[in-house]
Amino acid sequence: MTETPKSHPRYASLVSRNKIVEAMKSGVCTPHSLIAHGRGEALDYLLGETTFPFAHEAIAKSAQLLLESKKPVLSLNGNTAALCAIDFVALSAVLNCPIEVNLFHASEARYDAIKHLLERNGAKNVLVPDGGCVLSGLGSNRRNVHPEGLYAADIVLVALEDGDRCEVLKAHGKRVIAIDLNPLSRTAQMADVTIVDNIIRCMPLLVAAAKQPKSVTNYDNADMLQAAEIQMRTAKK
Amino acid sequence: MTETPKSHPRYASLVSRNKIVEAMKSGVCTPHSLIAHGRGEALDYLLGETTFPFAHEAIAKSAQLLLESKKPVLSLNGNTAALCAIDFVALSAVLNCPIEVNLFHASEARYDAIKHLLERNGAKNVLVPDGGCVLSGLGSNRRNVHPEGLYAADIVLVALEDGDRCEVLKAHGKRVIAIDLNPLSRTAQMADVTIVDNIIRCMPLLVAAAKQPKSVTNYDNADMLQAAEIQMRTAKK
Numbered sequence: 001m002t003e004t005p006k007s008h009p010r011y012a013s014l015v016s017r018n019k020i021v022e023a024m025k026s027g028v029c030t031p032h033s034l035i036a037h038g039r040g041e042a043l044d045y046l047l048g049e050t051t052f053p054f055a056h057e058a059i060a061k062s063a064q065l066l067l068e069s070k071k072p073v074l075s076l077n078g079n080t081a082a083l084c085a086i087d088f089v090a091l092s093a094v095l096n097c098p099i100e101v102n103l104f105h106a107s108e109a110r111y112d113a114i115k116h117l118l119e120r121n122g123a124k125n126v127l128v129p130d131g132g133c134v135l136s137g138l139g140s141n142r143r144n145v146h147p148e149g150l151y152a153a154d155i156v157l158v159a160l161e162d163g164d165r166c167e168v169l170k171a172h173g174k175r176v177i178a179i180d181l182n183p184l185s186r187t188a189q190m191a192d193v194t195i196v197d198n199i200i201r202c203m204p205l206l207v208a209a210a211k212q213p214k215s216v217t218n219y220d221n222a223d224m225l226q227a228a229e230i231q232m233r234t235a236k237k
Numbered sequence: 238m239t240e241t242p243k244s245h246p247r248y249a250s251l252v253s254r255n256k257i258v259e260a261m262k263s264g265v266c267t268p269h270s271l272i273a274h275g276r277g278e279a280l281d282y283l284l285g286e287t288t289f290p291f292a293h294e295a296i297a298k299s300a301q302l303l304l305e306s307k308k309p310v311l312s313l314n315g316n317t318a319a320l321c322a323i324d325f326v327a328l329s330a331v332l333n334c335p336i337e338v339n340l341f342h343a344s345e346a347r348y349d350a351i352k353h354l355l356e357r358n359g360a361k362n363v364l365v366p367d368g369g370c371v372l373s374g375l376g377s378n379r380r381n382v383h384p385e386g387l388y389a390a391d392i393v394l395v396a397l398e399d400g401d402r403c404e405v406l407k408a409h410g411k412r413v414i415a416i417d418l419n420p421l422s423r424t425a426q427m428a429d430v431t432i433v434d435n436i437i438r439c440m441p442l443l444v445a446a447a448k449q450p451k452s453v454t455n456y457d458n459a460d461m462l463q464a465a466e467i468q469m470r471t472a473k474k
Binding site for chain 1: 254257258261268269271272273274275276277278279280282283419470471
């Protein structure tokens with residue numbers, strides 16, 4: 001991995017970039033994952049690379065909903081695993097719930113690589129799709145789920161997603177918490193709670209919030225999305 | 238290469254994406270090139286994926302300046318070669334000028350891969366860095382240039398660049414035409430003419446403009462950058 005000095009003004013961004021590149025080499029990410037990461041970099045740059053009040057409020061609400069639910073599942077893809085494996089493991093421990101690997105560019109080798117990465121970080125309950133179980137309404141590999149995981153979940157945390165899956169999860173009666181840097185995306189718009197923030201900043205905060213939850217009343221996701229959009233449109237770069 | 242139906246609403250974007258992925262496999266692009274491509278995708282999405290009047294005016298001015306200059310050079314990196322080799326070859330033929338390969342993540346193999354890609358597309362005059370010749374003021378591999386190319390140029394077309402090189406080219410007394418989707422970048426701000434547009438849309442237009450030039454008077458690059466910034470901040474997505 002390329003060594004980046006901590007004093008570099010773009011240290012956090014360069015570390016993430018290197019993690020994704022390394023993850024491609026180890027089979028956790030694909031070439032298309034790298035392009036998706038670049039899109040996230042640009043959106044975070046435009047946002048201001050800061051966790052704003054609208055994200056803090058969404059994080060608090062997410063923790064509350066996850067703790068209140070009966071069958072939470074943390075859905076994770078290659079980039080999320082590459083950047084935040086340790087945080088997903090910590091959150092699944094607090095919630096006592098599974099992490100399920102869900103991939104668009106799917107292969108047995110990739111499921112295995114991600115599962116092993118999570119287990120090396122201490123995960124006790126990692127699910128991958130189980131043969132015939134599918135979420136109807138989805139055409140891609142993302143339809144393949146585990147019967148005790150995403151299929152049965154009442155609430156799902158999704159990060160860095162394609163829009164159509166959020167729609168289908170909602171159609172199946174599940175609540176969705178999305179982490180998405182684009183407040184205008186279909187995922188962001190359709191989720192019950194949208195955390196508009198970089199996953200590397202908000203995941204540790206979400207773990208902390210789940211350990212010390214507080215009640216959030218009068219939460220309005222449309223307000224959070226609007227605040228995020230205004231922030232992106234008006235921020236001085 | 239994955240087959241994408243032309244009817245797909247994001248056809249152009251998906252074709253570019255596949256070209257960059259294939260170019261990594263052939264050694265033209267690096268993993269970091271893919272991340273950079275993703276940043277461009279997001280910026281183009283926010284721009285509206287359209288060539289706006291501010292870009293058309295910058296294209297016309299660029300053609301005029303390139304035709305008026307004595308020693309134009311077209312500087313090209315891996316992503317530019319992967320996406321627009323044929324347009325760079327066409328423009329270098331109209332201007333009778335070299336294309337010079339300039340890389341941050343540099344290796345002999347990569348210079349060769351890009352040179353061969355250009356030559357397969359009909360290029361007659363491709364330069365790569367020549368041993369000791371450097372542009373002082375730059376720390377990265379981008380300092381390495383050819384004495385008859387970037388070193389001697391009076392005007393340089395640069396696309397998809399890091400900010401510091403534009404600054405150094407200017408310090409060496411060269412005019413710079415930049416193609417950059419971020420109107421706020423250092424490259425965009427320091428160039429004499431900035432085309433804020435996707436390279437796959439503007440390069441064919443620049444070739445056409447160089448074949449049928451028109452005189453552009455009262456061109457003000459700051460105005461173009463401001464128009465682009467307003468477009469990005471206010472566009473309905």
